[in-house]
Amino acid sequence: MTVKVKICGVRTPAILETAVAAGADFVGLVFFATSPRNLGLQEAASLVEAARGRVATVAVMVDPDDALIDQVAQTVSPDLLQLHGHETPERVAAIKARTRLPVIKAIPVAVAADIAAADAYAGIADEILFDAKAAPDAALPGGNGVPFDWRMLAAARPPFGLSGGLNPGNIAEAVRLTGAHLVDVSSGVESAAGVKDEELILRFIQGARGATQQQAKAS
Ligand SMILES: O=C(O)c1ccccc1N[C@@H]1O[C@H](COP(=O)(O)O)[C@@H](O)[C@H]1O
Numbered sequence: 001m002t003v004k005v006k007i008c009g010v011r012t013p014a015i016l017e018t019a020v021a022a023g024a025d026f027v028g029l030v031f032f033a034t035s036p037r038n039l040g041l042q043e044a045a046s047l048v049e050a051a052r053g054r055v056a057t058v059a060v061m062v063d064p065d066d067a068l069i070d071q072v073a074q075t076v077s078p079d080l081l082q083l084h085g086h087e088t089p090e091r092v093a094a095i096k097a098r099t100r101l102p103v104i105k106a107i108p109v110a111v112a113a114d115i116a117a118a119d120a121y122a123g124i125a126d127e128i129l130f131d132a133k134a135a136p137d138a139a140l141p142g143g144n145g146v147p148f149d150w151r152m153l154a155a156a157r158p159p160f161g162l163s164g165g166l167n168p169g170n171i172a173e174a175v176r177l178t179g180a181h182l183v184d185v186s187s188g189v190e191s192a193a194g195v196k197d198e199e200l201i202l203r204f205i206q207g208a209r210g211a212t213q214q215q216a217k218a219s
Pocket residue numbers: 008009028030032035036037060061062084129131140141142143144145146163164165166184185186187188
């Protein structure tokens with residue numbers, strides 16, 4: 001199994017090129033006003049145009065209303081959507097029907113019981129992404145660079161994605177321990193909030209690929 005890698009919070013053409021050259025499968029474009037990775041619609045549309053056919057683009061949104069969904073779908077035209085808020089299964093289904101785009105649904109995890117929340121999205125979300133639940137006083141619902149205890153994912157139904165505090169130093173262990181088929185990183189490949197680092201992106205993707213090979217040998 002080859003682990004898919006998503007580099008989230010891409011904001012510049014140069015970092016898009018780094019992610020493509022390093023072999024990323026997905027790049028994430030964030031639409032969340034208070035995030036240091038937030039993008040305007042036109043900036044994002046330019047990045048999607050440059051990415052088309054080379055790496056899949058994911059629009060990351062948090063409890064978006066229909067107006068934002070329509071603006072992103074029509075102006076930016078990403079390949080997928082990532083819903084990172086409190087979207088119910090019904091809302092996810094409605095957004096999919098409205099946009100005809102595949103949806104990644106983030107499930108926040110703090111305690112083992114949180115894993116079961118994913119079940120309600122079976123057959124609705126195209127991908128489940130287990131992410132660390134943000135602290136109540138956190139400014140962002142995601143993208144905080146904080147991991148959760150991956151051992152809780154023993155109760156998760158594969159396939160699933162993993163995010164939250166991943167970085168070049170822990171990605172190999174994360175893949176080996178969880179068996180995630182998709183890994184998603186933002187803070188862990190940044191030199192400062194919202195500033196992606198080319199070297200960290202390269203090392204992260206190499207670490208994910210290396211872990212895949214070891215896992216394949218062991219099975
Ligand atoms: O990255 C952001 O700014 C962001 C804002 C709002 C919702 C989600 C966001 N990012 C997602 O958060 C996780 C974990 O990120 P990190 O690696 O711990 O920094 C990841 O799925 C991002 O797509």
